[in-house]
Amino acid sequence: MSKMQKTLIALLSVAVLFLGFVVVRVGAKPASSVKVVPIAQGEYDPAVWGKAYPLQYESYKKMFDMSPSPTGYGGSLKVQKSDMQPEMIANFAGMPFSKDYAEDRGHVYAVEDLRDSKRIGPASKGACITCKTPYVEQFYKESGWGYANKPLSELMERTKHPVTCAQCHDSETMALRVINPAFIEGQARRGIDVTKATREEMRTYVCAQCHSEYYFEPGTTRVVFPWDKGFKPEEMYSYYAEKPNGFIQDWKHADSGAPMLKAQHPDYETFSNGTHAKAGVTCADCHMPYMRKDGKKYSSHYVTSPLKTLDASCSSCHSQGTEWLSERVKTIQDQTFQLQHTAGQNVAKAHAAIKKASENPNVDQAELANSRELVRKAQWMWDIIAAENSMGFHNPDQIMTTLGKANELAHQAIESANRAAGIGLL
Ligand code: HEC
Numbered sequence: 082m083s084k085m086q087k088t089l090i091a092l093l094s095v096a097v098l099f100l101g102f103v104v105v106r107v108g109a110k111p112a113s114s115v116k117v118v119p120i121a122q123g124e125y126d127p128a129v130w131g132k133a134y135p136l137q138y139e140s141y142k143k144m145f146d147m148s149p150s151p152t153g154y155g156g157s158l159k160v161q162k163s164d165m166q167p168e169m170i171a172n173f174a175g176m177p178f179s180k181d182y183a184e185d186r187g188h189v190y191a192v193e194d195l196r197d198s199k200r201i202g203p204a205s206k207g208a209c210i211t212c213k214t215p216y217v218e219q220f221y222k223e224s225g226w227g228y229a230n231k232p233l234s235e236l237m238e239r240t241k242h243p244v245t246c247a248q249c250h251d252s253e254t255m256a257l258r259v260i261n262p263a264f265i266e267g268q269a270r271r272g273i274d275v276t277k278a279t280r281e282e283m284r285t286y287v288c289a290q291c292h293s294e295y296y297f298e299p300g301t302t303r304v305v306f307p308w309d310k311g312f313k314p315e316e317m318y319s320y321y322a323e324k325p326n327g328f329i330q331d332w333k334h335a336d337s338g339a340p341m342l343k344a345q346h347p348d349y350e351t352f353s354n355g356t357h358a359k360a361g362v363t364c365a366d367c368h369m370p371y372m373r374k375d376g377k378k379y380s381s382h383y384v385t386s387p388l389k390t391l392d393a394s395c396s397s398c399h400s401q402g403t404e405w406l407s408e409r410v411k412t413i414q415d416q417t418f419q420l421q422h423t424a425g426q427n428v429a430k431a432h433a434a435i436k437k438a439s440e441n442p443n444v445d446q447a448e449l450a451n452s453r454e455l456v457r458k459a460q461w462m463w464d465i466i467a468a469e470n471s472m473g474f475h476n477p478d479q480i481m482t483t484l485g486k487a488n489e490l491a492h493q494a495i496e497s498a499n500r501a502a503g504i505g506l507l
Pocket residue numbers: 155156157158184185186187188190191192194195211212213214215244248287288289290291292364365368369384385386
């Protein structure tokens with residue numbers, strides 16, 4: 082290739098990149114203009130806000146709808162995840178997720194579903210309310226993180242509404258805002274001041290304040306986001322390895338005795354390293370697309386599977402047509418599910434092998450401890466995907482490699498357990 086050709090190619094690449102950037106910017110159109118009607122601070126009833134903003138409120142109420150997802154994953158029906166993946170019961174043995182682990186549904190059900198969850202009991206702490214309602218603003222104002230250690234029942238009594246308008250909007254200016262203190266602190270430790278975020282960033286942050294991985298600080302039950310080393314599954318795992326704030330484990334596995342971590346809906350972390358996030362696409366672009374009614378443009382507040390609004394959600398950027406898009410999503414999800422199911426089953430086999438080894442009176446204790454560390458990590462790599470809500474779509478590449486690691490580590494855990502028990506490998 083001549084020097085001239087090389088220069089031309091370089092120039093062309095820059096032009097293509099720039100065009101790509103412009104397309105994404107155009108995709109993210111500015112907010113529709115609305116007349117701002119100031120609402121009293123601390124007003125959490127969406128019906129009151131709805132009088133001022135009827136289009137947004139009408140679409141918000143669609144979240145009461147309960148229907149499956151067109152691809153058969155996710156969806157807004159309250160079904161148990163273990164129906165399709167029975168290995169979950171074995172993998173969460175000894176902790177409440179083995180009793181009740183339902184698929185998520187619309188925001189309007191957040192408080193009701195918390196109240197009805199079999200994972201909740203008289204000993205449950207106020208921290209659980211953090212990602213369910215804007216009342217957390219009041220609780221935090223009154224007692225700082227002290228609210229997290231109060232009995233959940235006491236705070237539930239005062240909580241009259243689930244995720245509503247004040248969760249994401251300043252009631253006087255309608256500007257986007259975040260109120261979850263754990264999110265604000267987690268970002269601050271990464272050097273990010275959320276009060277200085279751009280509008281585009283806020284279109285993701287309002288969701289990320291809840292759709293993120295967390296743990297409870299021992300003693301105080303303060304909610305902490307494990308982000309100090311980064312968002313990748315390996316980075317969060319090594320953060321936990323340092324026993325942050327004295328946190329060692331979420332629970333001890335009933336069969337293998339391994340000190341386990343429970344991953345929680347890491348939608349934001351997974352999404353952040355994927356193609357769409359890197360191209361500047363935000364959660365709201367797909368989950369709150371622009372709609373029109375009577376000539377008025379507004380953001381859909383029917384936050385659900387974008388496959389139910391595929392054209393509005395994707396076609397502002399993609400010209401391939403809805404059939405191609407839904408086929409792509411379905412393919413990604415089918416492949417993720419297969420690998421996730423296999424990895425989950427292998428992790429379950431590892432717990433069983435370790436249990437068997439531990440029952441052997443002559444077991445090699447050091448090797449047994451090694452097998453428990455391996456299964457802890459294997460399960461983390463599986464669960465960080467299984468607990469993510471998009472069945473692979475938010476970041477197909479990272480999800481596939483992570484599940485590959487889960488499988489490999491599960492096999493290593495089985496081999497290690499067999500070694501500990503003195504069972505030779507053929
Ligand atoms: C206050 C915390 C909170 C915020 C903020 C929040 N969510 Fe949620 N989200 C939840 C909870 C809790 C559920 C599960 C509710 C249930 O199952 O009862 C949920 C469920 C969902 C679902 C499943 C809906 C269905 O039909 O199955 C989607 C999709 C979703 N959220 C996306 C988003 C997006 C996108 C944003 C930002 C625009 C966002 N969420 C902001 C807490 C939150």
